[in-house]
Amino acid sequence: MNIENYNVNSPIFKPTLFFNRFCVSFFSTTATTTTIQVMDSIAETQRTLYPYVTGSSVVAIKYKDGILMAADMGGSYGSTLRYKSVERVKPIGKHSLLGASGEISDFQEILRYLDELILNDNMWDDGNSLGPKEVHNYLTRMMYNRRNKFNPLWNSLVLGGVKNGQKYLGTVNMIGMSFEDNHVATGLGNHLARPILRDEWHENLTFEEAVRLLEKCMRVLLYRDRSAVNKIQISKITEEGSTVYAPFSLKTYWDFSAFKNPTAGAEGSW
């Protein structure tokens, strides 16, 4: 702990308080000088090392009228399925949807930052509103700056929206890497869902086609991602606005002969 003495030879000097790192203990004034004793009490700043409560994949696609985004409602605590009603897709402002995988508490903090961003935008009251491109840029800068300080927000985010007829779908992860595409996914969704989307996505999918495509992706994730839960929420954003649909569960089929007798082709295997 350092104790530093500042001698300031100005009668009009006003001491300022630095909240996080220093605390002004006392100051005495003589006729010509003001002495302030400051105690330096910096604690070693803590940084994120690993996530605690996590959400699994988010999958999103562009379709005819806008963007469709799907995520399950699970919040895992390591290998325990701790929370089963976590909403991982939220509307942002009038034009965007944000979906997140990774640390849930960091997602909630991001929502608070975006709340402030949208609030300040609304306070201008000038008829303009932040579109998905602007929100995506803000998120990218925020994630990159946290990464620069070695204290990342442990999330992979999907940001989709429509403004003035222009559809936008982008993603950004915890090291600040971002891009936009016609279909995006986070985590295991990149491995399991993107190949399906590369094969079956096309321009101007109808709403029903798009929902069926997303359900197909979520079903594969349900079968093959151990942190997936069978409680899916699909959200939609169009020029008219956003809709978060009620949660539903997918029908699964476990009577495949390969599941019933998995070692039929390889004796001794499991």
Added chain:
Amino acid sequence: MTKQHANWSPYDNNGGSCVAIAGADYCVIAADTRMSTGYNILTREYSKISQLAEKSVMASSGFQADVKALQKVLSARHLIYQHQHNKQMSCPAMAQLLSNTLYYKRFFPYYSFNVLGGLDSEGKGCVFTYDAVGSYERVGYSSQGSGSTLIMPFLDNQLKSPSPLLLPAQDAVTPLSETEAVDLVKTVFASATERDIYTGDKLEIVILNASGIRREYMELRKD
């Protein structure tokens, strides 16, 4: 108790290759449009080329978050330059700025491997090649990125510059015509795509000459 270190890396490599070739009165800058991570392809249509000034175009491969931040810093600095000097930055000036910007983060580098191409104040093509911390030199042609080990020897074979130690100094720019140089770039990328898994999808070519700037695209193998 030893300090717990992050088992998390702030870096990633998004792959890709960049090439630039300088001619007598033109400059060709090209890069593929694939963005990958590990063995995954993230997107097939990501541009690695950024126009920093009227006669300076930069292609960068490496970690895309750092590349994007670098492009933003340079754009902002160029805008300030324009406000202060009422003119565009020349390519050699931009080259020095890029070097200084990279060295500024010498102890937490931008993981970005750049080639800067453009026209100098005499209208001749110029290419500058960089490493991640800003060491640079003016050359007649260069390549950077995951495919550079495959591309560079081929360019050396086709475009070998005379030694910079010769007296009188000989021109490093290629005597090839603009169309020949663009064809060479297309050939070079088609070859690199065959053997480098991180190069492919689509090739973006930017050609700078006295009449302005032009863009061309070519499909590459998607596997």
